């Protein structure tokens with residue numbers, strides 16, 4: 001559930017006006033599927049708590065790559081406090097937290113993990129490889145990111161992904 005769809009001009013132009021949803025509306029969507037349910041587009045602590053209230057399995061901290069609302073902060077800036085709020089709340093101990101927006105290299109992946117994300121997503125770099133180069137392009141991008149992740153982990157003495165935390169020095 002992409003909560004920033006509420007501001008979508010594209011849907012409106014296509015004759016599908018969008019409206020803001022209540023927590024109960026989103027709970028209804030969650031109940032309608034047995035698939036893992038993700039609420040994506042969370043950028044503040046209050047919204048993270050509201051997403052937990054809906055029963056979401058995954059909380060996506062995302063500003064949609066800065067494409068939806070101009071002048072929103074960067075995800076890396078808001079991530080640590082949102083993660084802290086989620087983990088300190090009763091319903092948020094086990095929820096999966098993802099982060100995306102501006103992730104371009106394996107070093108960026110490690111930074112987002114260090115700031116508290118469980119998983120890190122990337123959007124446009126994948127599209128830019130997939131369209132001209134297909135699966136081979138996507139594979140080489142992922143290999144490139146993986147190799148930078150490994151380099152960053154060696155340099156920060158992290159043997160496993162779980163060792164990556166806010167103590168490592170990457171800006």
Ligand SMILES: Cc1cc2nc3c(=O)[nH]c(=O)nc-3n(C[C@H](O)[C@H](O)[C@H](O)COP(=O)(O)O)c2cc1C
Nearest residue numbers: 002040062064065100101102103121122123124125
């Ligand atoms: C062309 C395009 C369309 C997108 N459409 C959606 C969408 O419909 N719903 C959504 O949640 N995110 C959408 N996104 C945002 C991505 O899911 C993701 O959050 C964003 O691309 C991450 O930032 P990055 O591209 O800097 O990696 C879209 C992104 C692009 C580039």
